[in-house]
Amino acid sequence: MDISNTSACVAEQEHIDAQNAAVAHLPPELVFDILSYVYYGNDGIVDKLSLKACALVQSAWAEMAQQLLYREITVTAYPSGYDDVVLRAPIAPYKERGKHLGEMVRSLDIPVGKGTPALSPESVVALLRSLPRLYNLSITIVEMHEFEPSTVHELKQLVQTAGPQIRSLRFRRSGILSPILYQLLSVWPSIRFLFVAQELAAAPPVDPPGFSLQELSLNRNLPFDALMWLLSNSADSLQLLDLRDVPGSELGKYLAMNHGHRVRSLRWVHYNRATAELVRGCSRLEEVVMYTLPPSIWDLTLPRSVEHLSFRNPPWAKSPTLTHVLNAIPKLPKLRMVTADAGVRDHPDGPILQRLCDERSIPLAFDGKPPWILDDPVMPDKFPRGRSVSNFRLMN
Structure with missing residues (x-):
């Protein structure tokens, strides 16, 4: 037996044990700072691999890392027959652990509809029931024109009881004549941040909106009547504007005249005469x-x-x-x-x-x-x- 090698191995193991002991006794605040540092990559995307690796460092780290991992969840394609995603997920509310993790979730990204990659409206209602503190809902519509009135009613009942009071809605890919956006906005008058990633030709509701927006982000210009409806209750609240399509003169004038006095942040892709007029109307831009x-x-x-x-x-x-x-x-x-x-x-x-x-x-x-x-x-x-x-x- 090589005594020198054995001694070196023992010393190395003692050094590793000492490091592990030191890591295990780090203050929770410092552990959270470490996990926060690795949470987002330089591209702004959650670095889940690093968080999962941190969860394996010490059992004391695992709880905090899991809480961060479940802040944002994405439900991707589920094959036919697996629509009961809630019951199969780690956030299943019938489990104490699942209930705890469900309360951690702040952002949810889901496909909804009748196509194979999507969840059914019924499963979405069940999923939202397990996320009482959900803040942001990103929703992609798949092969569905509108929610059934019964689904809208069920969602409203959920919100009025213990359901999530969503503040942010990110809406993607429905038919341009679909009323789904308006249906969702009727469910959550608590929405303050709205991102619309598509064209919209459906006529707005007759009744005025129950929400007041602080942020409006548009990938495509909306018909003037739809834009006016969305912002009709936001003259004193809209502070963030994000325009990713070529703005027309009517849009620039309307936004400058009715909302420019409150806008703090303005983003644009295309600079033209309408953009210049809007910038001039936003005298308090930060x-x-x-x-x-x-x-x-x-x-x-x-x-x-x-x-x-x-x-x-x-x-x-x-x-x-x-x-x-x-x-x-x-x-x-x-x-x-x-x-x-x-x-x-x-x-x-x-x-x-x-x-x-x-x-x-x-x-x-x-x-x-x-x-x-x-x-x-x-x-x-x-x-x-x-x-x-x-x-x-x-x-x-």
Whole structure:
């Protein structure tokens, strides 16, 4: 027997045991900070692999890691015959452990409808019953025109008893004549953050909405009557606007006149005459986010109130110059942060941008978050909002 090797192995094992003991006795606050640090990747997506690995480090870590893992859940395709997803899931409410995890969930992403990849409306009602503190609902409609009146009634009854008081709705992919969006909005007058990812041609309800929006995000322009209905009760509440389609002049004028005085954050993909008019009408802007830079023919004039300026320069709409941003920075006395996509690091105007920020001690940050990854649906004290574990306290 090699005594020296044996001694080395014993010493190494003692060192590992000492490390494990030290890890096991870390304060819970520090453990939470560690887990929070790895929660999101640079692309804004939850790093589930790292969280699962952290859960295996120590049993003391497992509970906290699981709670974070279940903050956001996605129900993907389930084959026919497995529609009882609730009873098969770890959040099954008939189990004490499942009930506990169900109370952790703040965000749910589900396909609903009659197609094979979707859950039936009945299963959705059952699933929502097991998530009493759900905050954000992302829903994709599959081969379904509308909910049955009985389903809508059941959802309303659920909300009126112990069901989730949803604050954020992200709505995707139904037929443009479908009334489902209006049905969902009638169920949850608590909704404050609304993202609509599609065109909509269904006429709005006759009755005015029971909700007041703080944020409206549109992937496509809506008919004017639908837009007016959605915002008819939000003149004093709308603060966040995200426009990802080419705005028409009527849209720009309406938003500037009726909501510009309250808007704190404005995001756009296309800069044109209507966008410029909207910007002029938003005199209290604190944040401007440009998913593409304006064409060189436009003069970009931003309110002096802007504190956070963010821009993307994507390959599919790459601008050879950052002139608009470079000219804006010296004219914004309250500016305290600039963010850009990672590709701007290598842009020819990148060194000039860095110098302008350094001269005023303004942080210049780069991230890899693509525009289809949405920020957390919360109302921030300061911008940028982003995606952060710290926002969970606003989702209770």
